[in-house]
Amino acid sequence: MLRIVWALIAIAAAVSMGVIAQSQGEPVNSTWLVVASVCTYLIGYRFYAAFIAAKVMALDDTRATPAERLRDGHDFEPTNKWIVFGHHFAAIAGPGPLVGPTLAAQFGYLPGFLWIVVGCVLGGAIQDFVILFCSIRRDGKSLGQMAREEIGKVGGFTALITVLLIMIILLAVIGLVVVNTLKGSPWGTFTIAATMPTAIFMGLYLRYWRPGKVLEASLIGFVLIMAGIFGGQIVSQSPTLAPMFTYSGLALCFALIIYGFFASALPVWLLLAPRDYLSTFVKLGVVVMLGAGIIFLRPELQMPPFTRFTDGTGPIFAGKIFPFCFITIACGAVSGFHSLISSGTTPKLLGRERHALGVGYGSMLLESFVAVMALIAAASLHPGVYFAVNSPAGIVGATPAAAVATISNWGFPVSTTEMATLAQGVGEQSLFYRTGGAPSLALGMAQIFVQTGGGQAVMAFWYHFAIMFEVLFILTTLDAGTRVGRFMLQDLLGHVSPKFKQTNWLPGMLGTSAVIVAAWGYFLYQGVLDPLGGINSLWPLFGIANQLLAAVALCVATTILLKMHRLKYVWITCMPLVWLVVVCFTAGWQKIFSPLPAIGFLAQADALAAGVQGPTTATLIFNARLDAAVTGVFLFLVALILVDSIRVWMGILNGSTSSKTTETPFVPTKLAEEL
Amino acid sequence: MKRLLAILRGIVDELTDQNAYRRYLLAHGVVHSPDAWREFQDEHWQAKSRRGRCC
Secondary structure: HHHHHHHHHHHHHHHHHHHHHHHHOOOOOOHHHHHHHHHHHHHHHHHHHHHHHHHOOOOOOEEEHHEEEEEEEOOOEEHHHHHHHHHHHHHHHOOHHHHHHHHHHHHHHHHHHHHHHHHHHHHHHHHHHHHHHHOOOOOOOOHHHHHHHOOOHHHHHHHHHHHHHHHEEEEEHHHHHHHHHOOOHHHHHHHHHHHHHHHOOOOOOOHHHHOOOOOHHHHHHHHHHHHHHHHHHHHHOOOHHHHHOOOOOHHHHHHHHHHHHHHHOOOOEEEEEEHHHHHHHHHHHHHHHHHEEEHHHHHHOOOOOOHHHHHHHOOOOOOOOOOHHHHHHOOOOOOOHHHHHHHHOOOOEEEOOOHHHHHHHHHHHHHHHHHHHHHHHOOOOHHHHHHHOOOOOOOOOOOOHHHHHHHHOOOOOHHHHHHHHHHHHHOOOOOOOOOOOHHHHHHHHHHHHOOOOOOHHHHHHOOOOOHHHHHHHHHHHHHHHHHHHHHHHHHHHHHOOOOHHOOOOHHHHHHHHHHHHHHHHHHHHHHOOOOOOOOHHHHHHHHHHHHHHHHHHHOOOOOOOOOOOOOOHHHHHHHHHHHHHHHHHHOOOOHHOOOOOOHHHHHHHHHHHHHOOOHHHHHHHHHHHHHHHHHHHHHHHHHHHHHHHHHHHHHHHHOOOOOOOOOOOOOOOOOOOOO | HHHHHHHHHHHHHHOOHHHHHHHHHHHOOOOOOOOHHHHHHHHHHHHHHHOOOOO
16 A cells, blocks of 8 residues: 555656646646655655665664763753754755745756755755764764864864855855845835844843743744834835935945844844744744745746756856756755754754654755745746846846846846836835845745735735845844854964953954954955846855865765775765765856856956956956955865865775774663653 | 644744753753843853854
């Protein structure tokens, strides 16, 4: 009977994929994408991941996990698997799986969809699962510690530096998404500004008035941010108030830099903690709403399966489908950042080894499904509208008339009247040149939500609700990331002067906060200044960096599999590793050396130097060369780890390097109860 | 249904740090008080804010 069920699931996956592949000329219903992805996930989980769990890792529920052996009531605590699943999913799901697929929709919905599903099942979920397993068998050690112990000191140090650099690029690029979303939008800016006093109020409420009542404070916070959305509408319609909340990209860039500094330096309970609670609940709520909306309303995809931009001439970011589709979508398919979570809190909470399958592999499948939903939301917009919102003025023309003419000439008809009506419908002055993915995703989400009731009258509310959700989410990542970067820098500087390791030492705290904020702030500034909208430069840089971190994690995982004498199974980690190395190095090489100025940073610098010199030309040239250097550093660092890993692998295989694993010895579990 | 509600409650407690707080109270042998919560909050977030967060 069970075999028949699985056969039906496999047939459903094959039929759905077939329908998607065959529907070239007419809109395809999103249900096919939902069925194809869910069935593929189920098959991947039941057969591929279960095979790895049984044959490769030999997960053993009689073996005590670190949560049991090292139980301390703080970090290590055996916890119910569903609770750990919720915790792990909340930690891995950031803005990436929403923004990346939205941007990659410029190639059409099919390349992104296939990469999200296949990349996740064979790569991303494998990375998360294997690293979680490795960490469980090593007392919950971090990726950096495992890299140092399994590969060597070079690997460990390189992993640390890579993470710090990725963090800086990540914070800059998500900051740019915020800037591009809020520029010229008094409604959005007011709504987001209102979340700050709301978070501080929640912080004080939890600290002094109702200590420990997190759910209560979160509910109050939610009511206040909802009030902020309605307040934003009033502000946007007021001739006096609207100008007070209407800012240029540059002004928002500096506001964000100042905000980042204070968010990093302020006591954590005052801003970061309450915002984190609020953001988590809003995030989970919206993901559930979007999922329910897509499943019940079954929107049709307006975007074709492939667009003309597979040839590399895309307006949102330049570059051919290979390799750029695969670095644009990182979170949702393969994300190196997940390896930090899989070797962070999660391994310290799992009470049974076999729970790693559902938590490590299963959580990633769910995140991948979130990415599919974001892709559906973006692809359900009319392509003309999608490109008008996401294309920078430097590509499509500096006036709305020029922009619609360019986009219509590409074969995606759109008019200024249609865009003006749409902007008016969502309470914005204009929706042109809103690069970064967030506004178009908000439009797509709002179009789905309005169908649940209320019609076009509530379109503006849902649009700004989606904007609030995305920006709140991003700002929480920005706050937390700046603080993590600050601690990492303090740890590094602590090797020079031990005083820096004291996290409450004010000069050290302020100094390192300033350095981290200045670092991502500069990249954000260059993105705002970029005539091509910034996303064209920064998002690929972030994608390359994130995927390279995944390559580092897979190097560690492969080394451990070899030390476990699982040579015949190393293809499981080597397959995604080889793919990521090829994709990232091709993309990195093209970003540095491509002769096309739209792609290659150096060619861009040369073209700027040869062109008309304006007041910002020298800065733009410097920025392009800086981006080339940063890409080069990423490639060099990962090449270093790769070469070091291959040296260790060869040593293990020919017997010159010890294959002694650092796995903790077997201790039988004493946990009787089912967790 | 009861089990599902218990799991949902558990996830909410995990996300609102109530599970971690209960463990803290047990480990320190203290009962809930405003001061205990503040001490927990400082210790818990000091550690939590050092950990990477995904994009």
